[in-house]
Amino acid sequence: MANTKEVRKQISSIKSTRKITSALEMVAASKIKKTQDLMFGGRPYSEKVKEVIEHIASSSSEYSHPFYEERKNKSTCYIVVGSDKGLCGGLNINLFKKIVAEAAENQKNGVETSFALIGVKAVTFFGNLGGKVLGQATKLGDKPNPEDLIGLTKIVLDEQKKGNIDRVVLCSNKFVNTMTQQPTLQQLIPLSHGENEESQTSMQWDYIYEPEAKVLLDGLLTRYIESLIFQAVLENNACEQAAKMIAMKNATENAGDLIKELELLYNNVRQAAITQELSEIVGGAAAV
């Protein structure tokens, strides 16, 4: 039978853990709003860029950009968006599992796999896994700056232009609501030509490009992909805070249950000790 001191110690240690988890829960809850605002704030830009890109795709331009080129898939690069901090339940691991499954499938088909990593958790996970890492960006904070992602994006896009990468996939968590985050793999390159292409081909038109199509399209498509990645980072941040809040809420509740159980045990132990002592005294008195 455990002694009372041990149980008391355990109760107090769980109580202090509960304090920490409940504090973290409140921190996450207060950050959710901010990260969500950022996420929604970034949406107009990515929507507008997407509209422009769709217009371009539907125009009959004489210049075709390498990002639209459908090549035989020999090498795939995964841009993985993970969180910087842990304690957010299965958020990261659910996404990573999906990627690892795809990477294994690639290996079977003889497709090379490489990674571009965003967030400390992604870096440690895929670093230990031992994949080819092209570049990384970490510690972006709660208010990420698009500038921090430029380098990473450039490496991947340059490799694609050189022909070392045929397919680029963006992996991140989509924010459905506070309770649900959906791990998603989205193909960035080759870019799709837009769905409403057929309806618009009847009207042949093209832009006036100033200065020239190649430079402009290159810049604009790069900007488009950057904006998609940036938006994914913002969205992942919102997911992280939501997942953290839920995980910490559960932890706090579990700690409460555990404390209740231990307190019951503590009282049992105490009562048993008293009973034993009493019976010893009574037994002793009877012997005398």
Place this chain on the structure above:
Amino acid sequence: MSEFKVSIVSSNEEIFSGTADMLYATGSLGEIGIAPGHSPLLTGLMPGPVRVCNEDKEETFFCSGGFIEVQPDVVTVLSDVAERADSMDEAKAIAAKEQAEKDLADNKDNVDFAKAASQLAEAAARLKTIQKLRKKI
């Protein structure tokens, strides 16, 4: 058609959305003025003011570069907040790559840490089992 839709967006917010009957901006090849019904145009933006005129009102925004897309009835200004230059992009790319290589070289520490953590967990589990066994006795 006497007016057109205008939206000015930057990567973290929508700056302006509304209608206008004239828009002036600094394109990469010089000042441009856009009237309703302009033919489709795609051009880069130089750092400078973008003026949106509507009847007698005029609003001015500052753009530090980006792109402008013109359709006969819609004008979209995609503004950058970040200062951009090819040389700067290059430096950032190198930095991101070096960071990855450095981490890979330092990875030994990480592995050691992970190993130690798993050993610790194992030891703790063993201790727990022993304690449980003792209780039964």
